[in-house]
Amino acid sequence: xxxxxxxxxxxxxxLALCACGKDKGPVTYGFLDETLGVExxxxxxxxxxxALMQTVSGAVKALVKDGTYAAIGEKYPDIxxxxxxxxxxxxxxxxxxxxxxDPSYTFIHGFDLDYxxxxxxxxxxxxxxxxxxxxxxxxxYLGWKYQPLPFNWDAKDAELNAGSCDCIWSxxxxxxxxxxxxxxxxxxxxxxxxxxxxxxxxxxxADLKGKTVGVQTATSAMDMLEGDRKDLxxxxxxxxxxxxxxxxxxxLKAGAIDAIAIDMxxxxxxxxxxxxxxxx
Amino acid sequence: MILxxxxxxxxxxxxxxxxDISVCVDQGEVVSIIGPSGSGKSTLLRCATFLxxxxxxxxxxxxEPAVTTDEYGNAHYAAPDALRALKRYYxxxxxxxxxxxxxxxxxxxxxxxxxVQKRDKAEVHGTxxxxxxxxxxxxxxxxxxxxxxxxxxxxxxIARALAMRPEILFFDExxxxxxxxxxxxxxxxxxxLAVEKMTMVIVTHEMPFARAVSDRVVFMDGGVxxxxxxxxxxxxxxxxxxxxxxxxxxxx
Amino acid sequence: MTFSTxxxxxxxxxxxxxxxxxxxxxxxxxxxxxxxxxxxxKHALVRTIVKIYISIMRGTPLMLQLLVWYFGPYYLFRLPIxxxxxxxxxxxxxxxxxxYFAEIYRSGIDSMPVGQYEAAEVLGYTKGRxxxxxxxPQVVKRILPAVTNEVxxxxxxxxxxxxxxxxxxxxxxxxxxxxxxxxxxFVIAGVFYYIANYAVAFAMERIEKALNYYR
Numbered sequence: 127x128x129x130x131x132x133x134x135x136x137x138x139x140x141l142a143l144c145a146c147g148k149d150k151g152p153v154t155y156g157f158l159d160e161t162l163g164v165e166x167x168x169x170x171x172x173x174x175x176x177a178l179m180q181t182v183s184g185a186v187k188a189l190v191k192d193g194t195y196a197a198i199g200e201k202y203p204d205i206x207x208x209x210x211x212x213x214x215x216x217x218x219x220x221x222x223x224x225x226x227x228d229p230s231y232t233f234i235h236g237f238d239l240d241y242x243x244x245x246x247x248x249x250x251x252x253x254x255x256x257x258x259x260x261x262x263x264x265x266x267y268l269g270w271k272y273q274p275l276p277f278n279w280d281a282k283d284a285e286l287n288a289g290s291c292d293c294i295w296s297x298x299x300x301x302x303x304x305x306x307x308x309x310x311x312x313x314x315x316x317x318x319x320x321x322x323x324x325x326x327x328x329x330x331x332a333d334l335k336g337k338t339v340g341v342q343t344a345t346s347a348m349d350m351l352e353g354d355r356k357d358l359x360x361x362x363x364x365x366x367x368x369x370x371x372x373x374x375x376x377x378l379k380a381g382a383i384d385a386i387a388i389d390m391x392x393x394x395x396x397x398x399x400x401x402x403x404x405x406x
Numbered sequence: 407m408i409l410x411x412x413x414x415x416x417x418x419x420x421x422x423x424x425x426d427i428s429v430c431v432d433q434g435e436v437v438s439i440i441g442p443s444g445s446g447k448s449t450l451l452r453c454a455t456f457l458x459x460x461x462x463x464x465x466x467x468x469x470e471p472a473v474t475t476d477e478y479g480n481a482h483y484a485a486p487d488a489l490r491a492l493k494r495y496y497x498x499x500x501x502x503x504x505x506x507x508x509x510x511x512x513x514x515x516x517x518x519x520x521x522v523q524k525r526d527k528a529e530v531h532g533t534x535x536x537x538x539x540x541x542x543x544x545x546x547x548x549x550x551x552x553x554x555x556x557x558x559x560x561x562x563x564i565a566r567a568l569a570m571r572p573e574i575l576f577f578d579e580x581x582x583x584x585x586x587x588x589x590x591x592x593x594x595x596x597x598x599l600a601v602e603k604m605t606m607v608i609v610t611h612e613m614p615f616a617r618a619v620s621d622r623v624v625f626m627d628g629g630v631x632x633x634x635x636x637x638x639x640x641x642x643x644x645x646x647x648x649x650x651x652x653x654x655x656x657x658x
Numbered sequence: 659m660t661f662s663t664x665x666x667x668x669x670x671x672x673x674x675x676x677x678x679x680x681x682x683x684x685x686x687x688x689x690x691x692x693x694x695x696x697x698x699x700k701h702a703l704v705r706t707i708v709k710i711y712i713s714i715m716r717g718t719p720l721m722l723q724l725l726v727w728y729f730g731p732y733y734l735f736r737l738p739i740x741x742x743x744x745x746x747x748x749x750x751x752x753x754x755x756x757x758y759f760a761e762i763y764r765s766g767i768d769s770m771p772v773g774q775y776e777a778a779e780v781l782g783y784t785k786g787r788x789x790x791x792x793x794x795p796q797v798v799k800r801i802l803p804a805v806t807n808e809v810x811x812x813x814x815x816x817x818x819x820x821x822x823x824x825x826x827x828x829x830x831x832x833x834x835x836x837x838x839x840x841x842x843x844f845v846i847a848g849v850f851y852y853i854a855n856y857a858v859a860f861a862m863e864r865i866e867k868a869l870n871y872y873r
Contacts, residue, residue, distance in 0.1 A: 239833040246837040249659040251667035277823040288732040288739055372835045399839035457776050493782040504777035508795050508872050518781035552873040
């Protein structure tokens with residue numbers, strides 16, 4: 127009798143394991159076709175710093191013209207599709223000349239080192255990302271010295287106003303902040319989207335009704351869900367605010383939340399990293 | 407006359423603890439102060455050693471004024487330096503010993519003579535060892551206070567006070583914190599000092615000891631000296647009703 | 659990013675963390691004593707000022723204090739603050755921890771039996787000598803466990819330096835975690851903190867043992 131019970135139990139266990147394996151499968155992650163909206167990423171300067179803004183914006187245009195902008199974009203596939211400046215739209219007239227800046231001037235770039243792929247730590251431990259490379263290229267073009275200031279995002283305005291840095295430039299959304307800064311050129315049209323697991327059954331924004339959605343604190347996605355798209359956020363069971371998207375993504379993988387509202391370039395970066403880890 | 411206290415007044419928050427007390431102590435005299443708790447005897451000792459300040463009255467050591475009182479009845483203390491200099495005349499042995507726990511027995515005895523009196527190191531060391539021998543504690547010189555019994559600690563405290571070469575030694579209930587079986591060793595030491603004609607003022611509850619060791623007994627109650635005199639007179643034939651009553655509670 | 663790159667990047671961050679740690683202790687342990695003595699001053703005004711200082715330091719978040727120390731000179735007086743960043747961080751930590759240490763010292767000094775002061779006074783010790791020879795050595799022994807607690811808290815509090823863009827080990831862990839979508843950097847940071855705190859606990863235990871020769 128004991129034997130039979132044992133065998134039966136073992137069989138049951140095996141069955142359960144098989145079932146698990148079947149259910150699991152490789153889970154992938156993707157965006158809903160519907161998005162939350164489009165926003166422009168631009169360079170924020172201190173109010174009154176119009177001359178500096180003009181110079182830097184002009185240099186960015188010159189880099190678009192000479193192909194550097196697109197070349198940097200090639201290195202960041204998650205960003206490439208959202209870059210909005212085209213060489214053919216730019217006239218040669220108002221571009222600053224190469225090396226026309228004061229060579230003794232140090233341009234301090236304020237950014238969040240937590241924000242891939244715009245500004246983040248590279249595999250070799252150095253500071254990098256699309257915004258960092260573009261800003262470095264601007265300084266190289268003008269002949270300025272480049273100095274990075276990877277600040278605490280919560281203290282960005284204090285740093286800028288106190289003169290610790292010359293600009294805020296790290297996936298910095300212009301919408302909703304139009305009057306707070308002297309805005310430089312918009313170099314990327316970024317879209318805020320909803321990231322879900324492929325097996326979640328969520329296909330549209332309407333499916334998010336009664337679901338738990340995660341977002342990183344002080345991001346455009348959060349601003350949107352608390353502002354223009356509050357109507358949508360009100361249908362959620364809960365809008366969970368995280369310190370970083372890394373933790374939010376871990377919660378999504380663990381099934382603790384159903385979706386993440388995120389800037390699609392940053393989201394693509396998460397998805398690509400996850401796919402790379404899964405294929406290892 | 408080593409110590410002269412005249413018309414001492416002291417109040418704590420409106421309660422008069424010492425009411426016009428006058429005491430003098432001569433060279434070589436042993437004076438015991440007895441009395442019920444709260445009678446002011448410990449306060450008198452603390453005033454004599456400047457641990458408490460008097461409200462009015464006079465205190466002199468060997469004629470040198472420590473406290474004087476002006477015509478309005480306000481006490482005036484000597485300047486801090488002068489007051490500190492007067493400390494060389496007296497020593498005080500506490501009820502709770504108050505040894506320095508982080509110093510060895512020897513260092514407890516030698517530290518003040520060396521650092522305060524700036525005496526010669528070899529001389530102080532010799533004196534200290536001599537005193538410890540006298541206290542029966544020469545083998546404890548390198549021990550720490552916590553390793554000693556209460557009686558031993560109190561004997562170290564006596565040695566510490568004596569090492570300063572005081573003219574007069576005060577004892578504030580020196581055996582009250584001790585287990586009964588340990589009081590004897592401390593009292594024996596004090597008796598020996600009396601034999602050597604050390605000037606001492608002893609606040610105590612040990613009546614047979616006070617009777618045996620004293621030249622004079624002072625009975626205090628309610629902040630006044632009720633009766634004083636030869637120990638045989640005070641203990642044998644007290645004149646005052648309060649003295650009789652107090653002694654009866656002890657002789658039961 | 660390879661594991662060894664991650665490790666070496668974070669080890670460099672840990673060094674910067676240790677920099678804040680040691681400089682803070684170097685400044686706040688003695689300053690705490692000064693604050694403590696002022697707190698016990700005879701002058702009511704001094705006492706009140708120090709009491710307010712301690713209450714603000716302990717009653718507001720250290721992160722906020724760091725922001726005020728660094729940005730305050732600019733926002734209040736329009737002073738240039740270039741080069742003030744690192745000094746501001748150390749200053750902020752030192753004055754904050756000095757307040758905590760002052761209160762620990764005070765509790766230690768207040769717990770000393772009055773008999774120790776009286777014995778020293780009768781023996782003719784001056785006030786200064788009484789404090790430094792008799793009281794302080796015993797206070798040190800009494801407060802050691804409380805100081806150990808505070809020092810361990812400091813190890814962990816160093817992560818607040820990132821408020822002022824000082825890239826210490828924890829902010830690096832966050833940044834690497836973001837770029838690698840991985841929690842491994844946090845585990846490494848945890849191990850670093852644990853090792854640091856183990857070293858602190860070990861050192862303090864040795865000091866406690868060394869002071870165990872008396873009770």
